[in-house]
Amino acid sequence: xxLEVKDLTKKYGEKTVVDGLSFALEKPGVYALLGTNxxxxxxxxxxxxxxxxxxxxxxxxxxKPMDAMHMNVGYLAEERGLYPKxxxxxxxxxxxxxxxxxxxxxxxxxxxWAKRLEVEEYLYPPKGKGRKAQKPKLADQLSKGNQQKIxxxxxxxxxxxxxxxxxxxxxxxxxxxxxxKGIIREEMEKGKYLIMSSHQMATIEEFCExxxxxxxxxxxxxxxxxxIKRSYGRVNMFVKCDKPFxxxxxxxxxxxxxxxxxxxxxxxxxxxxxxAFLQDLLKEQRQVVKFELREPSLHEIFVEKAGAALEQxxxxxxxxxxxxxxGGHEEK
Amino acid sequence: MxxxxxxGWREVxxxxxxxxxxxxxxxxxxxxxxxxxxxxxPVNTWLWQRDQGEIEKTQVSRLTVYDETGxxxxxxxxxxxxxxxxxxxxxxPAEGFEAHVQSLEESQDSRExxxxxxxxxxxxxxxxxxxxxxxxxxxxxxxxxxGDFEEFFQDARIRAVDVGQEQLEFINQPVxxxxxxxxxxxxxxxxxxxxxISMTEYYALLAGIVIVMMFVNMSGGQIALSVVxxxxxxxxxxxxINVRPMALIVGKILAALTTVLVQFAAxxxxxxxxxxxxxxxFGAGQGSAELQESSGVLELLSGVNAGTVMMAAAMxxxxxxFYGIVAxxxxxxxxxxxxxxxxxxxxxxxxxxGSYVGIFLCIMQMLGNVSDAVVNICCILPLSAPFVMPANxxxxxxxxxxxxxxxxxxxxxxxxxxxxxxxxxxxxxxxxGNVLKLKDILQIAKNRRMAPAESNQTGAAPGKEEExxx
Numbered sequence: 001x002x003l004e005v006k007d008l009t010k011k012y013g014e015k016t017v018v019d020g021l022s023f024a025l026e027k028p029g030v031y032a033l034l035g036t037n038x039x040x041x042x043x044x045x046x047x048x049x050x051x052x053x054x055x056x057x058x059x060x061x062x063x064k065p066m067d068a069m070h071m072n073v074g075y076l077a078e079e080r081g082l083y084p085k086x087x088x089x090x091x092x093x094x095x096x097x098x099x100x101x102x103x104x105x106x107x108x109x110x111x112x113w114a115k116r117l118e119v120e121e122y123l124y125p126p127k128g129k130g131r132k133a134q135k136p137k138l139a140d141q142l143s144k145g146n147q148q149k150i151x152x153x154x155x156x157x158x159x160x161x162x163x164x165x166x167x168x169x170x171x172x173x174x175x176x177x178x179x180x181k182g183i184i185r186e187e188m189e190k191g192k193y194l195i196m197s198s199h200q201m202a203t204i205e206e207f208c209e210x211x212x213x214x215x216x217x218x219x220x221x222x223x224x225x226x227x228i229k230r231s232y233g234r235v236n237m238f239v240k241c242d243k244p245f246x247x248x249x250x251x252x253x254x255x256x257x258x259x260x261x262x263x264x265x266x267x268x269x270x271x272x273x274x275x276a277f278l279q280d281l282l283k284e285q286r287q288v289v290k291f292e293l294r295e296p297s298l299h300e301i302f303v304e305k306a307g308a309a310l311e312q313x314x315x316x317x318x319x320x321x322x323x324x325x326x327g328g329h330e331e332k
Numbered sequence: 333m334x335x336x337x338x339x340g341w342r343e344v345x346x347x348x349x350x351x352x353x354x355x356x357x358x359x360x361x362x363x364x365x366x367x368x369x370x371x372x373x374p375v376n377t378w379l380w381q382r383d384q385g386e387i388e389k390t391q392v393s394r395l396t397v398y399d400e401t402g403x404x405x406x407x408x409x410x411x412x413x414x415x416x417x418x419x420x421x422x423x424x425p426a427e428g429f430e431a432h433v434q435s436l437e438e439s440q441d442s443r444e445x446x447x448x449x450x451x452x453x454x455x456x457x458x459x460x461x462x463x464x465x466x467x468x469x470x471x472x473x474x475x476x477x478x479g480d481f482e483e484f485f486q487d488a489r490i491r492a493v494d495v496g497q498e499q500l501e502f503i504n505q506p507v508x509x510x511x512x513x514x515x516x517x518x519x520x521x522x523x524x525x526x527x528x529i530s531m532t533e534y535y536a537l538l539a540g541i542v543i544v545m546m547f548v549n550m551s552g553g554q555i556a557l558s559v560v561x562x563x564x565x566x567x568x569x570x571x572x573i574n575v576r577p578m579a580l581i582v583g584k585i586l587a588a589l590t591t592v593l594v595q596f597a598a599x600x601x602x603x604x605x606x607x608x609x610x611x612x613x614f615g616a617g618q619g620s621a622e623l624q625e626s627s628g629v630l631e632l633l634s635g636v637n638a639g640t641v642m643m644a645a646a647m648x649x650x651x652x653x654f655y656g657i658v659a660x661x662x663x664x665x666x667x668x669x670x671x672x673x674x675x676x677x678x679x680x681x682x683x684x685x686g687s688y689v690g691i692f693l694c695i696m697q698m699l700g701n702v703s704d705a706v707v708n709i710c711c712i713l714p715l716s717a718p719f720v721m722p723a724n725x726x727x728x729x730x731x732x733x734x735x736x737x738x739x740x741x742x743x744x745x746x747x748x749x750x751x752x753x754x755x756x757x758x759x760x761x762x763x764x765g766n767v768l769k770l771k772d773i774l775q776i777a778k779n780r781r782m783a784p785a786e787s788n789q790t791g792a793a794p795g796k797e798e799e800x801x802x
Contacts, residue, residue: 051572052762068573069339075573081566086351094347098340098574154570 002026002062002193003162009056010043010217018044019217020057023210030184030194030207032225035214036306041197042078044214045166048195049075061162072099074160078167078197080151082139088150089123089136092157099158109157117149117179145176152180156187163187165196169203181206201299211298213305220305229295236300237266237274240290245281252277263290337754340575344583345590348558352591362595366602373606377614391469392477393443394420398429400450401457403492410484411477436464443469447481459485528700533727537697540723541690547596547652548683548718551588552659556679558584559663559761560672568761577757585656592652636726643735644722650739651718654746658682661753664760665768675767682715690719697729711738714745752777 003025010018018040025031035041046052048059049068059066068075083091089110096106114120122142125134139147148171155163168184169177184207187194198204204211205225213221221228237254239245240263249256249266254277258265268274274293281288296304352358397407407423424432429448436442444467448460461478463469490500529537559581562568571580659679666675693710696702711721711730721738724730730738756776760768768776 046762049573051569053758069576073573075570077566077569079566079569081562081569083351083561083567084565090347090351094343095570095574097343097347098571151570 002028003031003066003195004060004063005044005048005057006060007057008044008047008054008059010040010047010052011055017217018047018054018214019219021212021214021219022057023212023222025193025195025210028191028193029188029209030196032204032208032211033195033197033214034199034201034204034211034302035197038216039214039306040217041214042166045075045164045195045197049073049164071162072158072160074155074158074163076152076155076163076165076168078170080144080147082147082150084140085138087136088139088142091139092123092150092154095154096157101158106157109159110153113153113156116183117153119146119149119153122146122150144171145173148172149176149179152183156183160192162193162195165194167198168196169198169200177203201297201302205298213302215306221301225298228301229298232296232301233270234274234293234295235268235270236294236296237268237277238263238290238292238294239266239277239281239288240264241281242287242289243285245284245286248277248280248284248286251280268293337576337578338582339579341579341583341586344575344580345586348584348587349590352554352587353594358591362598365595366598369599369602370606370609373603373610374613377610381614388415388473389417390415390419390477391443391473392416392419392445394422394445395477395481396432396444396446397421397423398425398432398446398448399423400448401489402451403489405485405488405492410481410488412484416477416480433462436462439464440466442467445469445474445477447478449485457485457489529697529729531698533729534694534698536727537694537723537729538691540726541687541694541719543596544648544651544719544722545683545687547592547648548655548687550595551585551592551652552655552679552683554588554591555581555584555656556659556663556672556676558588559660560666560669560675563664563667563761564669572761577761578754581657581660581753581757585653585660588656589649589652640725640732640735643732643739644725647718647721647725647735647739647742650742650746654714654718654742654749655679655683655686657746657749657753661757661760661773664757664763665773667764667767671767678770686715686717687719689713689716693720708734711735712741714742717742 005021005023008018008021009016021040021044023031033041033044043052047054048066050059050066051068061071082088092110093103093106096109097103101109110123114123122137125136127134139150142150148168152168155165165184169180172180181203184194184196188207194207196204196207209224209226211222211225211228212219236257249264252273254266254268254273256264257267266277268277271293278288278291281291395411397410399405399407407421410421411419429446432446436444436446442464444464446462448462450458452458459478459482461474461481463474487500487504490503495503562571562580568580575583659676662676662679663672665678666672689710693702693707693716697707707720707724707730710716711724711734717738721730721735725732725735756773759776760773
């Protein structure tokens, strides 16, 4: 086991923003930290990295308390940050030096990553008309996507053993999303440990085996993604017919989750109910064009878990408010 | 190997210094100032020499003297020298003065001056110089002539009562008054008890305050801007996994200190080169009144030794460090660049208080309304000490003992401030929201102290919960 997070807690005054987070990365790969906005993902990452002190729990790396300053960690923060008025090369060399990478090695790696991430023109400005090199680009002259690439370079320059990516794909166009995905895949193949937080569930499904879903600081779901999905069973049924089939749906009392031109998504209790439904469709000659029975997607699980937790919280808050009002009346 | 809280300060220092030096504003200001200083002394000397060398001939063509004193004075030699070559000097009967003035008023473009000398009953000689309203004579020209004539008259009236040249020189010797004090043992001590300081000393003290103010302001502003930039751009998020907050602030303060020292060293070297150029072009010992004034300051510093210089330099450095930490703290209280002015109020207020105490003391010293005790207190107070103590020490206005005490107090205060900053800086650097006030910062420190030793409570300011970006 390489990274182990045990009962990590963070409080601001009376408010608990991370409540006993525990998970482990037992082998190289990508671990997903998911949650709604304000769930406590970034705070958890900051505590893991030692940037923010915790109010309880511990983080172990190779069985010993982890200190990001002692080890080689790469970090791509959610809030991208570069010095707006400094040259990009200077900034990258500085970040590399802080990681203990020599200037020469850093330059070699910058050259490699600049080519890989297609940002050479910003770091190595081409010669202008008078054969004089153009002025090097400053960070604020770059688009958001290109700034993100420079940030990813900074995170990768030290060839980290643990790479933490907080929302790495947010704000990227499809081309650059694929570029980033390719790099994440490469890092996985190199046997690196990665922690990734993202709102793009399809991407998480693409890379991650293990996940934790946080809601308001609390862990609402955790484990192996495939096992979680299996535990739900094949309850999502997608059906498209040439003829209307609402009467058949009503007959089987199936809830419609989604209704699109591409078909209907229905919720079933399991395979026997789905097969009975299909047999009725065929019997009634509704000309079935599409029939798919599968496990819920991560997106659906996330919405269900985060949504349920949110509803619970709201109900609790409403109850408390009600009690408060009542109490007020009593006092009067 | 355990990396301390200060590991990485060298990298921060090198990067901050490099970026500051690379800035166009820094290079532009440095070059401009150096050029101005390089040109200042030779140009000043040249202008002074030109003024000295050019003897402007007077426009006055005639001077008529009406003397009612009854003294037997020969006025033919009243206006001597090249300036007055060609000026006709005539003594006239006193009774014709009024008529002569009348005719002078009626004349067009007359270049004559009439001087009327009489002895007043109150016991003084009165010299009245008259020129025509329409005369094309400059006031400055007339005033110079009046001054020169008065000088002649001063000697001439004494000679008129048969005083010889040697006796005249003896009488004209300057009078110097010196008050000496007797000690308790009844001995006369040579130590002077001065009520106030001279203008030269006043200017020297003021210059000392202004120089330290420039040091503090330049370095403090640079540190605060750097901290706010890192916070507002979120670069700090990346930096914090590699260096601790204290290493960040130490690196920045030292870089700011270095750039300011480089600037002042460059200005000093340029001044010396400028003096060298002036000497090469115009010869040694030449210079304007201002330069002679500065040589007066150098005379004031004649009693300075290596110890006092080092003590004054140490005081300035520790003072810049002290205010640098305040600037860093003020910078960390701000989350957005546009709120920087508001956040820096704390830093600016402390600096203004410190420097104004220095300026006020300086004025009081000149007026002689201040006791040694007040000077010593101002030299020991941490806010004013960096501004007041160095110049006062170099000019001998405070003793070495006070200076040592002042330095020790400032070092202790700087260490305490540093320790306080270490407690709150980490919490402040991640704080995102409205500008933190002093009471919020104190609350953060209090929360940390109240937290158990093992629990490192971050201590967001009361009512100022950190914003989370999930």
